[in-house]
Amino acid sequence: MPTIVQKFGGTSVSTPERIMRCAHRVLEARRAGNRVAVVVSAMGHTTDELIDLAAKVTPNPSPREMDMLMATGEQVSVALMSMALHSLGCDAVSLTGGQAGIDTDAAYRKARIARIDHERLERILGASGVPVVCGFQGVAPNGDITTLGRGGSDTTAVALAAALDVAADGGTCEIYTDVDGVYTADPRLVPSAAKLRHISYEEMLELASVGAAVMHPRAVLFGEKFGVPIHVRHSQKPDLGTLIVPEEQIMEDIVVVGCALKPDLGRVSLKGLPRGAGIQAQIFEPIAAANISVDDIVQTEFGDATTIAFTVEHGDIADVKSVCQELLGRLGRGEIDVEVGLAKISAVGTGMKSHAGVASRMFRALAEAGVPIHNITTSEIKISAIVDRQHGERGLQAVHDAFGLAAGEAVTAAMQSSGRGRR
Amino acid sequence: MPTIVQKFGGTSVSTPERIMRCAHRVLEARRAGNRVAVVVSAMGHTTDELIDLAAKVTPNPSPREMDMLMATGEQVSVALMSMALHSLGCDAVSLTGGQAGIDTDAAYRKARIARIDHERLERILGASGVPVVCGFQGVAPNGDITTLGRGGSDTTAVALAAALDVAADGGTCEIYTDVDGVYTADPRLVPSAAKLRHISYEEMLELASVGAAVMHPRAVLFGEKFGVPIHVRHSQKPDLGTLIVPEEQIMEDIVVVGCALKPDLGRVSLKGLPRGAGIQAQIFEPIAAANISVDDIVQTEFGDATTIAFTVEHGDIADVKSVCQELLGRLGRGEIDVEVGLAKISAVGTGMKSHAGVASRMFRALAEAGVPIHNITTSEIKISAIVDRQHGERGLQAVHDAFGLAAGEAVTAAMQSSGRGRR
Numbered sequence A, B: 001m002p003t004i005v006q007k008f009g010g011t012s013v014s015t016p017e018r019i020m021r022c023a024h025r026v027l028e029a030r031r032a033g034n035r036v037a038v039v040v041s042a043m044g045h046t047t048d049e050l051i052d053l054a055a056k057v058t059p060n061p062s063p064r065e066m067d068m069l070m071a072t073g074e075q076v077s078v079a080l081m082s083m084a085l086h087s088l089g090c091d092a093v094s095l096t097g098g099q100a101g102i103d104t105d106a107a108y109r110k111a112r113i114a115r116i117d118h119e120r121l122e123r124i125l126g127a128s129g130v131p132v133v134c135g136f137q138g139v140a141p142n143g144d145i146t147t148l149g150r151g152g153s154d155t156t157a158v159a160l161a162a163a164l165d166v167a168a169d170g171g172t173c174e175i176y177t178d179v180d181g182v183y184t185a186d187p188r189l190v191p192s193a194a195k196l197r198h199i200s201y202e203e204m205l206e207l208a209s210v211g212a213a214v215m216h217p218r219a220v221l222f223g224e225k226f227g228v229p230i231h232v233r234h235s236q237k238p239d240l241g242t243l244i245v246p247e248e249q250i251m252e253d254i255v256v257v258g259c260a261l262k263p264d265l266g267r268v269s270l271k272g273l274p275r276g277a278g279i280q281a282q283i284f285e286p287i288a289a290a291n292i293s294v295d296d297i298v299q300t301e302f303g304d305a306t307t308i309a310f311t312v313e314h315g316d317i318a319d320v321k322s323v324c325q326e327l328l329g330r331l332g333r334g335e336i337d338v339e340v341g342l343a344k345i346s347a348v349g350t351g352m353k354s355h356a357g358v359a360s361r362m363f364r365a366l367a368e369a370g371v372p373i374h375n376i377t378t379s380e381i382k383i384s385a386i387v388d389r390q391h392g393e394r395g396l397q398a399v400h401d402a403f404g405l406a407a408g409e410a411v412t413a414a415m416q417s418s419g420r421g422r423r
Helices: A016-031 A046-057 A063-087 A119-126 A152-163 A201-209 A217-226 A279-289 A314-331 A358-368 A389-402 A413-417 B016-031 B046-057 B063-087 B119-126 B152-163 B201-209 B217-226 B279-289 B314-331 B358-368 B389-402 B413-417
Strands: A003-008 A035-040 A092-095 A102-104 A113-116 A130-134 A137-139 A145-147 A173-177 A198-200 A230-234 A242-245 A258-274 A295-302 A305-313 A335-348 A375-379 A382-388 B003-008 B035-040 B092-095 B102-104 B113-116 B130-134 B137-139 B145-147 B173-177 B198-200 B230-234 B242-245 B258-274 B295-302 B305-313 B335-348 B373-379 B382-388
Touching: A003 A016, A003 A152, A016 A035, A016 A063, A016 A173, A016 B046, A035 A063, A035 A119, A035 A152, A046 A063, A046 B016, A046 B063, A063 A092, A063 A130, A063 A137, A063 A145, A063 B046, A063 B063, A063 B092, A092 A119, A092 B063, A102 A152, A113 A152, A119 A130, A130 A152, A137 A152, A152 A173, A152 A217, A198 A201, A201 A217, A201 A242, A201 A258, A201 A335, A217 A230, A258 A279, A258 A314, A258 A389, A279 A305, A279 A314, A295 A375, A305 A314, A314 A335, A335 A358, A335 A389, A358 A382, A358 A389, A382 A389, B003 B016, B003 B152, B016 B035, B016 B063, B016 B173, B035 B063, B035 B119, B035 B152, B046 B063, B063 B092, B063 B130, B063 B137, B063 B145, B092 B119, B102 B152, B113 B152, B119 B130, B130 B152, B137 B152, B152 B173, B152 B217, B198 B201, B201 B217, B201 B242, B201 B258, B201 B335, B217 B230, B258 B279, B258 B314, B258 B389, B279 B305, B279 B314, B295 B373, B305 B314, B314 B335, B335 B358, B335 B389, B358 B373, B358 B382, B358 B389, B382 B389
Parallel strands: A003 A035, A003 A173, A035 A130, A092 A130, A102 A137, A173 A230, A198 A242, B003 B035, B003 B173, B035 B130, B092 B130, B102 B137, B173 B230, B198 B242
Antiparallel strands: A102 A113, A137 A145, A230 A242, A258 A305, A258 A335, A295 A305, A335 A382, A375 A382, B102 B113, B137 B145, B230 B242, B258 B305, B258 B335, B295 B305, B335 B382, B373 B382
């Protein structure tokens, strides 16, 4: 009998009525002949409310106590979800992370799952029950409650699905959320965007890194590592969503599966730096220490001077400037230049690995749309172009059109290989 | 170094500001040279809000899931209290009931403490830390979260104080509440009522049973069993409150320590019942099964018929009537008579055990105040009179005056023994 892990996010369980609707989802999956385990997040804005409460007590709460506090949000949800299932005649058992056997390290607020002892889960499932597990939390070696940090509830669900080896019997990990799947582009920006039936872990990761916020990359990585099929679905709609699976399970060889826009980027250029080893580390170590993500690093040399430029999100520019100014002061040379109002358009697809002409097709599309490109970066399965913010949506639409991503139009490998030179 | 267990109730921790004030209380006790462990209840109306939330999901939630839900209230409080203590430079560690080593039976919603493994508490106290423990909860043998039912947080505090053997080093269990101690009568009814410096466990229990709602009897019984001195104090006032201690520790031999009024009672009389064994069980077993407390049972016999009368609270009269009518129907004889608008005035004191004239002094006081007595019941250390509801406050004041309970006037054993015949 297949086992399905169903994860319901905060929006899906924000009211008693919505919790009841999720409970019906569980029953449907059971009636369809599956064993079901459930993972839930905290209701709606509970997490934010708890953070506010802590802030009223102290501006600087200890991570251990924050975890003790935050873990209550999911605990409320599992109790209510179990009650809802009971009221539908289903034998549910709520479990905290610790009770579900989720052992973590002791890194409060960003704990990593070390081990899942799934004996109690198996016992409940074996007795035709539904374990209802708190997402986002576990227990440290000393018995303290820990939370998993961002993307935690998705990670819990995928980790439980891995521990229960759902793939072995044709099961999946279903992530219920407020979108109905992964699209070829954000449908709010590209109205013709199509829902993908399948996407590979790698593609999902690259799409997430360039702005598609459907699932946290951490949970996708976990799924990839343990081969857990992840089904992203809408919690209030019955339609099938998008299945995230190993690349080799996707029969149809699509070259580009999706594209994304990351708006509101700024570009920081450090000019007149000394040449020589170590300058990069001196720049990026303090930026990383300040927890700022940088991207699209470009280095150019002219005479005895080096220029290093990179993009960051607008919100991080002030922090980056102060870190860099401190460095230039120490070096006694160089200047800083900041450009704002940029955006990044990316196209993602594992088909790029083996098929030519993808980059050139993207560049031609942008050129024909009158979108100048400031910089280009590529990975194995992704091409990104930095453009002016004002051209972002138009460029995204043009790239989406160029790869035929609107429903039923995707450029397959066969079409591509009759194509136009290597990228 | 003495160890003090400080328990803060829901009103005392209802806002971040109040939590901070409680944290200052902890620091004061530490500065005075004590080790301190803290027990907290859920904030303000949290418990009621959680009950409402469950009611919106199902009218009939399972006890296990209710405990999972309710336990979050105290967990929020311990985290915030620990943060407050940290912000004052105090090394606090929050603990759930389970983490604090509180093992209970598996009776969800009304669990009993089976054992306290105080190793972790001792370790934290030994390192000059403050353990901050969730009141009202523990963990069942199977690892499930349980709650202790009514009076649970007080019971947690007294039980921890017993486990830590606070009495051995001159420590106490401090119960912080919204009254500043135990009074000779309810000050809202008797303005001259005086705060007691000491009261015995027995007296406290009898006062609680006749209407003085300062502390739950369950926690007092626990204190009596393990000899834990309990200090009832106001959470927002610095004054000393009332110390509940073993009788033998109270030097001043007060005959009556307090009196109380239980208003809104009704009297149910079952007349024309058959004589013979077993009729009492037939009446009171179904009433007990309906969870109704009865009191002041009087049985009178005339010819071949028996009359059994007893008092119940007004709110229970309808239920009692239907139980009794069902019984009379089965017996095929007898009739039911209900009288409402009654009240009970009680005087309590361990001095009654050894000193005469207490009852007659009370009856004279009521007679002089023009309060007719409908019925009398006594225990070793309590005398109660059933009177008309409308005479309740006046009668209470008269009894309070008769025993000189206003501040500085108490009738001591020495005065009493020059007195007026056995009660």
